[in-house]
Structures are given as C-alpha cells and as structure tokens.
Amino acid sequence: MSLKVSDLRVYYRTLRGDVHALDGPTFTLADGEIMGLAGESGSGKSTLSKSLIRLDGRMRYVGGSVELDGTEVPIWDDAAMNRFRFKEISIIPQYSMSAMNPTRKIGVMIAELLESRGVRFKTVREELHRRLELVGLDTEVLKRYPIELSGGMKQRVVMVLSTILDPSLLIADEVTSALDVSTQRAVAEMLVEFRDRRFVKSMVVVTHDISLVYQIADSIMVMYAGRLAEKAPARTIIEAPRHPYTRMLISALPEVGVTYAEQRLTGIPGSPPGLLDPPKGCRFRARCPLASDECATEPPFVEVTPDHHVACWKAE
Amino acid sequence: MRKYFARKIFVYALTFFVAVTINWMIPRFMPGDPVQSRLARASLNNPEASQAMRDYYTSVFGFDLPIWQQYLNFWGALFKGDLGISVWLFPTPVTDVILRAVPFSLGLLLPAILLSWVVGNRFGAYAARSKWLDNTVLPVGYVLTATPYMWLALLLAWGLGIVAGWFPVAGAYSFALRPDFSWMFVSSLVQHWFLPFLSMFLVALGGWAIGMRNMIIYELESEYSNYLQALGAPRRLIRKYAFRNAMLPQITGLAVQLGTVVAGSLLTEIVFSYPGLGFLILQAIQNQDFFLLQGAFLFIVAGVLIANFIIDIVYVLVDPRTRIQLQGGVK
Numbered sequence: 001m002s003l004k005v006s007d008l009r010v011y012y013r014t015l016r017g018d019v020h021a022l023d024g025p026t027f028t029l030a031d032g033e034i035m036g037l038a039g040e041s042g043s044g045k046s047t048l049s050k051s052l053i054r055l056d057g058r059m060r061y062v063g064g065s066v067e068l069d070g071t072e073v074p075i076w077d078d079a080a081m082n083r084f085r086f087k088e089i090s091i092i093p094q095y096s097m098s099a100m101n102p103t104r105k106i107g108v109m110i111a112e113l114l115e116s117r118g119v120r121f122k123t124v125r126e127e128l129h130r131r132l133e134l135v136g137l138d139t140e141v142l143k144r145y146p147i148e149l150s151g152g153m154k155q156r157v158v159m160v161l162s163t164i165l166d167p168s169l170l171i172a173d174e175v176t177s178a179l180d181v182s183t184q185r186a187v188a189e190m191l192v193e194f195r196d197r198r199f200v201k202s203m204v205v206v207t208h209d210i211s212l213v214y215q216i217a218d219s220i221m222v223m224y225a226g227r228l229a230e231k232a233p234a235r236t237i238i239e240a241p242r243h244p245y246t247r248m249l250i251s252a253l254p255e256v257g258v259t260y261a262e263q264r265l266t267g268i269p270g271s272p273p274g275l276l277d278p279p280k281g282c283r284f285r286a287r288c289p290l291a292s293d294e295c296a297t298e299p300p301f302v303e304v305t306p307d308h309h310v311a312c313w314k315a316e
Numbered sequence: 317m318r319k320y321f322a323r324k325i326f327v328y329a330l331t332f333f334v335a336v337t338i339n340w341m342i343p344r345f346m347p348g349d350p351v352q353s354r355l356a357r358a359s360l361n362n363p364e365a366s367q368a369m370r371d372y373y374t375s376v377f378g379f380d381l382p383i384w385q386q387y388l389n390f391w392g393a394l395f396k397g398d399l400g401i402s403v404w405l406f407p408t409p410v411t412d413v414i415l416r417a418v419p420f421s422l423g424l425l426l427p428a429i430l431l432s433w434v435v436g437n438r439f440g441a442y443a444a445r446s447k448w449l450d451n452t453v454l455p456v457g458y459v460l461t462a463t464p465y466m467w468l469a470l471l472l473a474w475g476l477g478i479v480a481g482w483f484p485v486a487g488a489y490s491f492a493l494r495p496d497f498s499w500m501f502v503s504s505l506v507q508h509w510f511l512p513f514l515s516m517f518l519v520a521l522g523g524w525a526i527g528m529r530n531m532i533i534y535e536l537e538s539e540y541s542n543y544l545q546a547l548g549a550p551r552r553l554i555r556k557y558a559f560r561n562a563m564l565p566q567i568t569g570l571a572v573q574l575g576t577v578v579a580g581s582l583l584t585e586i587v588f589s590y591p592g593l594g595f596l597i598l599q600a601i602q603n604q605d606f607f608l609l610q611g612a613f614l615f616i617v618a619g620v621l622i623a624n625f626i627i628d629i630v631y632v633l634v635d636p637r638t639r640i641q642l643q644g645g646v647k
Contacts, residue, residue, distance in 0.1 A: 085548030
C-alpha cells in the first residue's frame with residue numbers, strides 16, 4: 001500500500017463555525033495506482049488533495065491519519081511536513097501557469113529551490129534536461145523567464161519540476177482544466193508516462209472531468225459533500241456504478257455519437273447540502289431518488305465486490 | 317530596444333516643449349504688472365522720470381515686443397542657457413538665483429526621500445512578517461501619513477526648536493556666518509538642516525512602510541509563493557522572492573518622488589524659511605517675477621522628465637517582463 005488515509009477530518013474555520021469540508025474519508029492507494037478523484041465543487045476533493053501536502057491557513061486538522069509507504073505523515077505539523085514535501089509528496093497545482101516566480105529565470109528558480117531543499121542542483125541537472133526533452137521542451141527554457149513561455153509550456157515545466165525528485169505520491173490538482181482540449185489529452189498521457197517511467201509511484205488526479213480521467217486512471221474515487229461516495233476501478237465506475245450519485249453523475253455525461261437536439265442532457269436536480277452544519281445520515285439523501293428511512297443513518301464505506309467500495313444502503 | 321528608446325525620447329521631447337510653453341504662458345497671464353511693481357518700489361513722484369523708468373524696464377525685460385516675438389526670443393535665449401534677469405533680485409541673472417537655491421533643495425530632499433524609502437521599505441517588510449510589529453508599525457505609519465505635513469512641521473519646529481531649543485528653526489545656516497568650509501559653518505549648516513529633513517523624512521516614512529507591508533503580504537499570498545510552500549521551500553527563499561517582487565511598485569513610487577526633488581518642497585521651505593527652490597517660487601510669485609518663475613518651473617520640468625527617463629531604464633533592468641515586451645516577445 002502506497003498511501004493509506006483513515007478517517008481524515010479537516011475543517012475550515014469560519015466566523016460562523018467549522019465547515020466540515022472533509023469528513024472522515026478512509027481509503028488506500030496501491031503502488032503504481034493512478035486514482036482519479038472526482039466530485040462537484042465543494043465535494044471536498046480539493047481539500048483532501050491539499051491536506052495531503054499542505055494545510056492552508058484556514059484549514060484545521062481535526063482527526064484521522066495519513067500513512068505513506070508505512071510512515072506516518074504528520075499533516076497537522078507544518079514544519080515536520082517539510083521533510084515529506086517535494087521529496088515524498090509533491091503537487092502539480094491548479095495554477096501551474098502562474099506557479100513560477102515571474103522575475104526569476106526558470107533555471108535559476110529551480111536551482112535555488114533545489115539547493116534550498118538540500119539537493120545539489122548539479123546532481124539533478126542531467127535528469128532535468130532529459131525530462132524536459134521527454135515532455136517536448138527545449139532545455140533552453142531554463143534560460144527564459146516564465147512570461148516567455150506559453151501556458152502549456154509552463155504547465156509542462158511545472159510537471160517536470162514537481163516530479164524531479166521522484167516523489168512517492170503526486171497530487172495533480174485540476175491540471176487539465178485550464179488547457180484547451182487538444183493539450184488536455186497530451187498532458188493526461190504525460191501523467192501516465194511519468195508513472196510508467198517510475199518518476200512517481202502513485203498519483204491522485206483531482207478533476208471534475210470524469211470522461212478525461214477515465215482514460216488515464218486505474219481507479220476513480222467519487223466524493224460528495226465531504227465524504228466518499230464510491231471508489232472502484234475506472235471501468236467499473238463508468239459501466240457499473242453502484243452509488244445513486246455516481247450513477248446520476250455518469251448519466252449526465254454526453255455520449256459519443258448521440259445528438260442532443262431533441263432530448264436535453266439532464267443534470268442532477270437540487271444542490272449539495274451546506275457543510276457548516278451537515279445533515280445527519282447520508283448526505284445525498286435529499287437529492288436521492290432511492291432515499292428511504294434507513295438513509296437517516298450514515299451508510300458505511302464498504303467493499304461490496306473486490307476493489308469496489310460504496311457508501312450506500314441500496315448498493316448491495 | 318533602440319526603437320523603444322527612440323520613441324521614449326520623442327515623447328519626452330514633446331512633453332518638454334509643451335511644458336516649457338505653458339511655463340512661459342503662466343506668469344504672463346497672471347494678473348499684475350511687474351514693471352508697475354518695480355516703479356512702486358522706486359516710489360517716484362515725477363511722472364516724467366516715472367515714464368522714463370517704465371520705458372527702460374519694459375525694454376530691458378523685452379515687454380515692448382509683440383507677444384509672439386517674446387515667445388521666440390525666449391526659446392532662442394533658452395538654448396543659449398539664458399533664462400533672463402530676475403525682476404525681484406534685479407539685476408541678478410535668473411540662472412544664478414536658481415543655482416544658488418538648488419543645492420539647498422537637493423541637500424534637503426534627496427536624503428529625506430532616499431532614506432525614508434530605504435527605511436520605510438525595510439520596516440514594511442519586517443512588519444509583514446511579525447504580528448507584533450504589524451500591530452505597532454502600521455498604526456504609527458497611518459498616523460504619520462495622515463498627519464497634515466504643515467502641522468507636523470510646525471509641531472517639530474515648536475517642540476524641538478522653540479521649546480527644547482535644540483535646533484534653530486529658520487534659515488540654512490546662522491545669519492552671523494558667511495559661507496566657507498570652516499567647522500563652525502558646516503555644523504551650523506547641519507543643525508539648520510536637521511529639522512526640515514526630519515519632518516519630511518517622517519511624513520514619507522509611513523507611506524513607504526504601509527505600501528511595502530501590503531505588497532509583501534500580497535506577494536506572500538500569490539501563487540508562486542504557494543507553490544514554493546507546497547514544495548517545502550524554506551521561508552527565507554520565499555521571503556526573498558516576495559521582497560524582490562514587492563520592490564517593483566516601490567521603485568516606481570520612488571521615481572515619482574525623485575522627480576519632484578528639484579521642485580523643492582514648498583511647505584518645508586516656507587515653514588523653516590529654508591532658502592531652496594520652493595522658497596524661491598513663492599518669492600517669485602509674490603514679486604511678479606516672470607523670469608524667475610519661468611526658470612524655476614523649467615528646472616522642475618527638466619528634473620521630472622530626467623528622473624522618469626532614468627526610472628524607465630532602471631525598470632527595464634530590474635523587471636524582466638518589461639524587457640521581454642520591448643524585444644517584441646510574448647505578452
């Protein structure tokens with residue numbers, strides 16, 4: 001097991017009270033697994049992925065544990081986390097386009113960052129050049145400023161930089177959302193390539209684009225209102241989802257070869273519950289067509305068939 | 317790059333031409349008659365003598381020529397470095413009057429602006445990193461910037477000058493001394509310089525500190541800082557980047573301030589009767605001295621333009637983004 005998360009709780013502090021953005025997900029990630037993490041805005045997917053590397057100022061660790069390759073990851077301790085960051089756990093942020101200091105040459109910035117983490121730049125320079133070429137960039141980019149690169153080029157530089165120390169876990173946070181469709185595919189394939197070449201051991205790909213992540217992920221985990229709804233191999237999620245939320249999410253996707261002139265694509269009626277004071281029981285209950293009395297009790301996240309976990313009373 | 321500077325120089329030349337023309341116009345369209353005021357000072361009773369004197373002055377100052385001729389002559393003289401003769405201090409040439417005042421203004425303003433900039437930026441950057449400092453420096457900064465300058469200057473002059481008696485409150489050196497390089501004269505110079513300097517330093521300090529603090533906080537919350545933090549970069553590196561980037565707008569601010577150096581600071585020089593350019597402008601207006609006013613304004617215009625030009629160049633050097641855009645690179 002590469003990553004093991006148990007009952008992780010991270011809340012946002014606000015003036016009106018705690019927002020229960022991440023309420024006890026428990027899951028594991030196998031070595032070499034690429035997991036797509038899907039869900040709508042406010043489902044807690046970003047909170048989960050950020051918690052694994054750095055809690056921002058408003059986030060408060062409440063409970064639970066994270067284990068990476070058998071070592072406890074102290075996500076509540078910002079200083080102790082520095083040992084893991086970049087070397088063990090790394091991130092390709094959502095804002096890759098503006099992730100680099102605009103007034104430093106890219107190569108200088110990378111060297112300064114590496115040296116500050118106790119890595120001699122000389123020892124990785126060769127590898128850096130190789131990997132830049134692998135993603136289709138000239139090593140000349142190191143002598144340029146970020147503004148001289150296109151958005152896609154900056155994204156690729158950040159991808160290479162984030163993984164240069166061969167971390168065990170890579171979090172790719174909405175990496176494709178700012179790109180045009182043709183580059184989205186290329187970036188997604190690069191992620192797989194990185195895994196295949198063992199630049200990273202396992203990967204969490206946060207996205208709200210299920211159809212894209214389906215093409216690269218081994219498994220997909222769906223979140224809803226701060227909790228896990230379903231986790232299964234990618235194919236199973238698309239073809240045989242068990243959780244009503246996943247089913248509605250998948251059926252809301254357009255299908256290839258079908259014209260939606262007569263019949264409109266339907267969304268999921270209603271909206272997710274507020275997380276300031278989340279409802280008891282299943283959080284999807286209010287929008288669920290199958291809801292019944294037993295849903296007033298929170299359903300456990302259980303393995304219904306091998307590798308297929310669902311949190312729903314009706315999934316059996 | 318060359319094209320960029322050629323364009324810049326053209327714009328500066330055009331600005332210079334327009335500004336100088338306006339400078340020439342302003343005193344002439346001001347109400348009042350300088351020749352009349354000179355005559356009044358001579359207080360002649362004889363109308364014939366009075367008429368002769370009027371004719372003399374009118375021709376000396378060139379007021380008998382048609383207005384367009386005056387304008388052309390003005391440009392002609394300007395290129396010869398001749399700014400005319402002061403009416404107020406007749407017959408001293410304007411150039412001499414101004415050159416006598418300039419060192420005092422520069423000596424007062426340059427240190428005040430530069431020191432307040434350096435200290436303010438330091439303070440602001442420190443304030444952004446500690447809650448305790450932030451809670452003390454910031455309110456003090458706001459009070460300092462919000463204080464009407466005149467009031468602060470008067471308070472200093474009254475408190476440290478009159479009540480405590482530590483510093484003199486008027487002039488650039490003791491009236492009992494003649495300018496030379498003696499120890500006594502220099503110490504008197506420094507003593508007279510201190511209060512006006514302090515007042516300007518204090519007022520500017522708050523603004524710089526607040527600006528820098530806000531910029532640092534903004535930079536520390538920017539995305540590249542976030543990314544560095546996520547990759548576990550030490551605070552020192554992140555602070556260094558933030559400080560460098562936060563300096564850019566402060567440099568622009570400094571440029572604008574430096575441009576006004578030559579103008580002197582009217583209020584400071586009036587409150588402390590300091591014989592700089594600002595004081596000179598006030599005298600020129602009160603005495604209807606066209607030529608002196610024109611000359612002083614010309615100095616200011618030239619100063620602002622030169623300072624801006626220098627900053628244009630500095631900016632290209634410190635911010636790669638401007639440099640790249642100049643070379644026709646990506647936006």
